[in-house]
Amino acid sequence: MKCAPFEYVRAGSVAEAVTVLRDTDGEGKILAGGQSLVPILALRMARPAVLVDVNRIPDLDGVARNDGSVRIGALTRHSALVAQTEHPLLAEAARWIGHAAIRTRGTAGGSIAHADPAAELPAVAVGCGATVHVAGPAGERSVPATELFVGALMTGLGEDEMITGLDLPVPARWGFAEFARRHGDFALVTAVVAEIEGEIRVTVGGAAPVPVRASRAEAVLAAGGPAAEAGRAAAEDLRPTGDLHGSADYRRAIAGEMVRRALAQAGVGTGAN
């Protein structure tokens, strides 16, 4: 469990980072908090030739309110996401990431780029309709989170692109529920409920290769249906795969329950609205 040899470059700017990445022809990898990358390197499941350390690039961290959304720098640590008060849903979700040591190092940009299907931040990004800002050798572009995630641990980022930050709309009402085997584990299932511009968005993480909107559950709610029914609709929509920690049927059932709980927390589908 020791990494294969690699070269190390500490980038001083985004431009320098993407230039180095471009010059390595796909053999380079960004090192942010290292909480996902380093274990993979240690298991020799990844063997990049060059690691580009982005941790010292200035002005890439922090959470700032910007009208109806917050701007989150790519290097913002999970612990800062927990501490901020501008986006309560984000703070709640970040609290569920790993343990204190991991939250102190892990970054928002790293979590989005790593695209673990069970991770909290990708589910929140899809759930709130985030826009992800990406820099490449040719300049900057913005991608909706719903389009960024293309598969388990897969994004539409180019090999020479870097996430610089994301804009995350702040929901009027929100709910977050997660089920994990132990405190701090990656979720079996997360459910995110966010009311954005009057629309109730229901998103489930951990039950598909990418976080998915539960459109039938949303339709049930739009028609004034109760949370329990929306939960059932969400469950029926999902086609999760089973693994060591639970069968497909079990995950589906848990997903329905987490959706119900997140809706209850948001105060949606209680019959009162």
Added chain:
Amino acid sequence: MSDAEDTAGAGGTGSLGRSVRRKEDRRLVTGHGRFVSDLQLPRMRHVAFVRSPMGHARITGVDTAAAVDAGYRVFTGADFAGVVLRARSALPSYVETDQPVLAWGKVRFAGEPVAAVVAGDRYRAEDACELVEVDYDPLPATVCAWAAPQVPVHAAAPDNVLLERRFEAGSVEAAFAAAAVVVERELVTNRHAGNPMECRAGVALWDAAERKLTFWSGTQVPHIVRNMLAELLDLPEGNVRVIAPDVGGGFGVKAVLYPEDVALCLIARGMPGVPVKWVEDRVEHLAAATHARDHRYLISAGFASDGALLGVQADVSCNVGAYSVYPWTAGIEPLMAGGLLSGPYRLDNYRCTVRGVATNTAPSGPYRGVARPASVFAMETVLDAAARELGLSGVDIRRRNLIRPQDIPYTMPSRLVDDSGHYGACLDAALEALGYEQWRAEQARRRAEGGAPIGIGFAVYNELTGLGRAASAGPRMPFRTGHDACTVRVNPDGKVTVFSGVTSQGQGLETTVAQIVADGLGVGYDEVEVRIGDTDTSLWGFGAFSSRQAVIGGGAAHRSAVAVRDKVLALAAGLLEAAVEDLRIEGGQIRVVGEPTPRLSVAEVARVAYLESNRLPAGIEPGLEATQFYDPVRGAFAAGAQAAAVEVDRTTGELRILSYVCVEDAGRVMHPQIVDGQIAGSIAQGIGGALYEHLVYDEDGNLSTGTLLDYLMPTSAEIPELTIGHLARPAANPLGVRGVGEGGTLGPNAVLAGALGDALGVAVDTLPITPATVWSLMRGQEAGS
């Protein structure tokens, strides 16, 4: 946890029974522990192992050329083919297995070492591993001990059975014929492992001029390791020195001599003067250190209508993995399961066939509680099942059958002799501490008014501890682990140095031995220093396993201390011209009975013993030292009972432990905090096994739970507040102690499965109890109703 007083640095009147400050904690909590991985020696090189990626395969070629060309030393199975680890036992039916140091010919489990490389650091060593090319011709793998074998793991055992034994007493047929109910269950327990915080580690150094091998090893059993290394390497035993410095947890996993250990020593012999180091990582540990508890019980039990247990019949298969573990043999789990299945219950009619079955999985070995977390689960499950059928409570059926004080000595149907009988008292105290009646009332209230279901579960067990020569005879190995030795030396300044054969993996043996010696000799706790873990300084100790050290190593320390005390008194009597019977030592001071002030100190006596031989009384030799062995001959059973109330979330299948109680009879409690720590830690490991930990192999013999991402260990967040109580009934040994190292692990499987059954009326037949399994049980129930 129950409160433990902190009487730091107690001197004076006796330290036993008090939570004196632990001797080892200053270095351990200030970061000055000395673990094998901390060892830095000049010219040290690092070893990494090339391991089999296959569960079962023929090795058709090993090509080391690329690694050798890159400048690395490489060793393969052929280099060490002359040495095999063969665990021996005289039991009939036992098939010995030859475990190679590095596999050659074929590999028998994924993770088995095939080659070793030596490099300047561990990173480069792992680079070098990638340069070694091994060709495999895959063979079908067998991973389940009760499935039809594919290709035999060892040619000598075509059915994969390495050992089979039948326990028989009375007539099960007659008992079942007379029974009002016979319950029958098939129970499967989950493979899991001890997983100490520090993985295995070793440094070997060969001194070619002196022909001396030094092996620093994170082992629980340095003297056994020395003995076996001397035999395997054909060296005089005095030329082998094994040093176990601080060791970060063992739990049985480190009571085994592994092929990697022997490989390190053989590599060292091939590289004279160069210390070679191997520190196991967690991936290696999960794959290749010993596993345990992978059992199936086909069990039937007959009961009279009043709940009396009339007969038990069982067929027990234990998955012993690819090799008969060295030196404990494949019998370690099956023999324990069959010997103690009936536990603390009176039983006359018993038939139990146990077998150890080889498979293409990592070898099984000793793990805290050896087999009994599984066998207690089996026994308690049939008690609960019968209680339900007979309309009795779980408490009543247990009380009806427990071995009582008046039954002692009680010969179990396996012919082990129980010296305790305090089971009912433990159960009563546990129920009281749990608040049993209140939980029953709350359960009824929730059933009537709705709310998350609550269940109450129990386990009562007998933990066989401190086995002497008679009790340790069962496995018929070529050695008997009944005794330990201890040397107590009073130095010329009156301070005391103890060379004890015990070892410590965190359980505070330096402290315990110091307490025993201080009190036995009559000096302050702070005056005593204890050295352990080095075969060059301590005479003999079998090491840490079977909850034996407090009883046996402690007994040896006590006897040695008393022997030195006798000499101190004899010398003082001569100096004072007083009668020995009139002298007392306390707090290092010697007084004549009835006199207010001490006449002499132990330090003054020591000075005479070493420096002023002109003052030595006639007939007394210089020096103040004694070495004594102790062997309790039999064992001391420790009674225990655990109970818990749990709540089930019907939507997710999650179990929440509302209250968890354990009452054990540790005999005389020498250090309350250490004893409670042992009990709490073992319950935590038991809860891990009951709810989380599961080593899963796929059909090809690959470990699916190869990292801690998938192999779930409980953290402090998963372990509830524990209530621990004691029943201090002294055992018949010099200190009155019973072992407490393992008992806690025996309860949680049975307690939590029983509580779940009580809450929902479901039958828990497989472990671990995960939310997904609870959910499936509930769904099955809905479908059935």
